[in-house]
Amino acid sequence: MNRTGLVAFLLSTSMAWSYVPLDPAHPNIHRSDYANVQFLVNQAVAPGLNNANGSAWITSDSDPLGAIAGALSTWSGIATSALQFAPAGTTAAVNTPTDRQNVIVFSDTPANRSLLGSTVLALTTCMYMASDGAITDSDIVFNPAYTFSTSMAYNTVDLQAVLTHELGHALGAGHTTVLGASMFQATSYNDNHQATLSPDDIAFAASRYPAQGGNGNGILIGKATLSNGSPIRGGAVTVLDPSSGITIGSLTSLTDGSFEFQAPPGNYLIYVEPLGGYVVPANLNIPSSTVVDTNFQSTFLGGNDNPSMVNLTAGASLSVNIQADGPPPMFQTPYLATDSAGSSGDMVLFERGPVSISSGQAADILISGPGIDPLTEQDLQILGAGISIRAGTLRKDTISLNWQPVYRVTVDIAPAAISTLGTLVLSKGSNLATFTGVFAVGQAPAASIQP
């Protein structure tokens, strides 16, 4: 290896990120055309489009071009970022990754089915120059094995939510450790919360492509270590402002445990948690040959018994170090569901991933999984703006899941004009686990928001 190559390698592996890059081994993948990113929409994209088997691919009641415009303007509307998408043009071109055209395509060909496989909903092929990481072409390809809609039709996937996520990849973002963010790795049928950017997604755009006058963020720099002093490599670090719900995640360096955050001004809790459960290293494109430290439990700055708050101001740079302790918590990632407040024994669909709930209402949250039982109200905490557990409502439901008891608790969610996230904290004695941004709280209906 020549000297230049060695230096580049060392820089890339010890770098700390404000977000999870598309490829941790090549963290500099970026767009140089960020001020005017031009996407083209293949002319076949239309309501009522069928795949090659004659099955519905885009439902006839959908407005795919409107959804595409919506996704582009969502990323363009970040005040703290210089990022702008041009209005989408149309083209007869398909996804040719070497033609330097960014194309959104629904094209059912053997080549695309081979590229997509049977389970992915859509993907983005990002071509880049290995020398400087500049993206030269990014095509977004939708899977003909699924039905997409813009109407939340039953058993369909929300087109705008998927496209918003894929556009993040086209900008160089990888998957995130924040479960309710648009850049989280998975979605559900009839769920469009990922069409809205969370503060975590916005932090990526603002730090990768800051606005000309600056992004107004502060910077947190630090290092996560185990109690024996060794670095935590590949730990998920989160800053969370409980009063605003702003939740931003990143990874510690894969070599020395350092981290660097950009976040809007606020009063933040900071914690480090091990990858595992909902998000494992491969979800973040961390090579399987890379060592990731997971033998510890979620630990807050200042300790879990009395976490410290850090006040971050615009333009300031703060240094914080977190020391985490083991062992990993005895309970596993829970199954979660929501239901009407106060109900019991209902049929509900459990998810292993983020759960969407609307603000301005009360709702039951259902929790189940190995190690969860027995559960008391003292074991549960939800960190987020306007989300509170109603005292005395935790109870065992009459249903069970995989032979595990199901617990219900009623939460009250204040009306909110913007989407926000809630983080579940489960603790039992000295065991503590965090499920960052697992509750995606949608905007309240306009009528329920106080002027």
Next chain:
Amino acid sequence: MVDRSDLIVTGQVTRTWTAWDDQRQYIWTHNEIAAHTVDKGSPIQKVVVSEPGGVVDGVGMRVAGMPNYAQGEEVMLFLERMPNGYLRTLGLGQGKLRVAVDGRVHLTQTGADLIRIRGARPGTALESLEALPASQVRQLVTRLVQQRQSGRQQ
């Protein structure tokens, strides 16, 4: 996952390389696996699992969520055959279980690049396989394969 797999093998990654496809359209990373056991599909000694992405001649291609392999890794794989003839890891990385030196399997990936979240439903939850001995997982797989085959014969 057993139903959707064309091939289920346990083996070791012996070689990894990247190349353009025949049409010079996409870059693929190919991973050669020396198969110790085959629990579904025709007996075979060597398989090549291909995933999109990689770097060739200074040009990189990256697709989020694609599974990756390291030379020397012991793995249990659930593979599906693509229209272009390539074998790919089923459900992206969900079909790749790493076999640790103690013989236990570990999940390498949960849902990936907007894979649809699977809620709780009948069947064996993938997560329940975590840290089970590979021999036990193979028994489970073999039993399911046999059940499906006898069901088809009836």
